[in-house]
Amino acid sequence: MNPVTDTGPAAPLRVLLADDHRIVREGLKQVFSDPANGLPEIRVVAEATGGTELLAQLSSRAAEDRPLDLDVVLLDIAMPGQDGLELLQCLRQRWPALPVLMLSTYPERQYAVRCLKLGAAGYLNKSADPDDMVAAVRKVAAGGRYLSPATAEALAQAMGPALSGPRPPPGGAPLGVAAIDSLSHREHQVFRLLSSGHSVSQIGAQLKLAVNTVSTYRARVLEKTGARNDVELALLARGHPLD
Structure with a gap:
C-alpha cells in the first residue's frame, strides 16, 4: 500500500519586516495578507524599526546559520543607525542561510547591483506592483534570487564598467x-x-x-x-x- 501523501495547504512564509516607516510596514502587511494572493500565505511575524532592534529580533530566534521561525528578512536600505547595506553584511556573516530581500525607494540602477554583490537575495523597489512584491518574497523564500527587469538591466550595465573601468x-x-x-x-x-x-x-x-x-x-x-x-x-x- 502506498503511503498517504499530505496534500494540505503550504505552510505560511514567515517574514521579518525591517523598515523605520510605519506606513510602509502597514502597507506591506496589507499586501501580504490579501486573500487574492493565494498560497503559500505570507505572514509578517516580526517587525523592526532600526538596526539594533533587527539584530535583537534575530538573535532571540537564532540557530546556527538562520533563525528558526523565519523564512525571509525584508530590509530597508535607509535604516537609522546602521544603514541597510551594513546590516546586510552583518546578516550574511551571522545567518548565511537566511534570505534577505532589500527594500528601497532608490532606483535599481543605484543600489541593486551593490546589494546583490553583498549577498542579498533580491532588490525590491517600494513602488513595485503588489503582485511583484509577493512573487519576490516567495522566490527568495524558496532559495531563489529575485531580479526585476530593472535590476537585470542594472546588472547588464554594470558588466561594462566592471571590465573596463x-x-x-x-x-x-x-x-x-x-x-x-x-x-x-x-x-x-x-x-x-x-x-x-x-x-x-x-x-x-x-x-x-x-x-x-x-x-x-x-x-x-x-x-x-x-x-x-x-x-x-x-x-x-x-x-x-x-x-
Missing part, C-alpha cells in the same frame, strides 16, 4: 566599480552628490548632516576610492552610472 593609480588605492561598491550607504550618498558638483555645505543641508560630518564622509570616500579630489570623483562617476 579606470586603472588604479600608481601606489594608490584602486579606482573603479569595486571601490565604489565598498562605500557604505551614507558614503555613497555623499559620493553621488560630490561627483554632481555639490559643496560640503550643500550636501549637509540636503542630508540634514553637520558640515563636519559630511567632511568626514568625504574623507572616507576619497580614501576608499583612491581619488585625490572632487574632480577625480567626478571622473570616476562617469564610468559608474549614478542617476
Whole structure:
C-alpha cells in the first residue's frame, strides 16, 4: 500500500519586516495578507524599526546559520543607525542561510547591483506592483534570487564598467566599480552628490548632516576610492552610472 501523501495547504512564509516607516510596514502587511494572493500565505511575524532592534529580533530566534521561525528578512536600505547595506553584511556573516530581500525607494540602477554583490537575495523597489512584491518574497523564500527587469538591466550595465573601468593609480588605492561598491550607504550618498558638483555645505543641508560630518564622509570616500579630489570623483562617476 502506498503511503498517504499530505496534500494540505503550504505552510505560511514567515517574514521579518525591517523598515523605520510605519506606513510602509502597514502597507506591506496589507499586501501580504490579501486573500487574492493565494498560497503559500505570507505572514509578517516580526517587525523592526532600526538596526539594533533587527539584530535583537534575530538573535532571540537564532540557530546556527538562520533563525528558526523565519523564512525571509525584508530590509530597508535607509535604516537609522546602521544603514541597510551594513546590516546586510552583518546578516550574511551571522545567518548565511537566511534570505534577505532589500527594500528601497532608490532606483535599481543605484543600489541593486551593490546589494546583490553583498549577498542579498533580491532588490525590491517600494513602488513595485503588489503582485511583484509577493512573487519576490516567495522566490527568495524558496532559495531563489529575485531580479526585476530593472535590476537585470542594472546588472547588464554594470558588466561594462566592471571590465573596463579606470586603472588604479600608481601606489594608490584602486579606482573603479569595486571601490565604489565598498562605500557604505551614507558614503555613497555623499559620493553621488560630490561627483554632481555639490559643496560640503550643500550636501549637509540636503542630508540634514553637520558640515563636519559630511567632511568626514568625504574623507572616507576619497580614501576608499583612491581619488585625490572632487574632480577625480567626478571622473570616476562617469564610468559608474549614478542617476
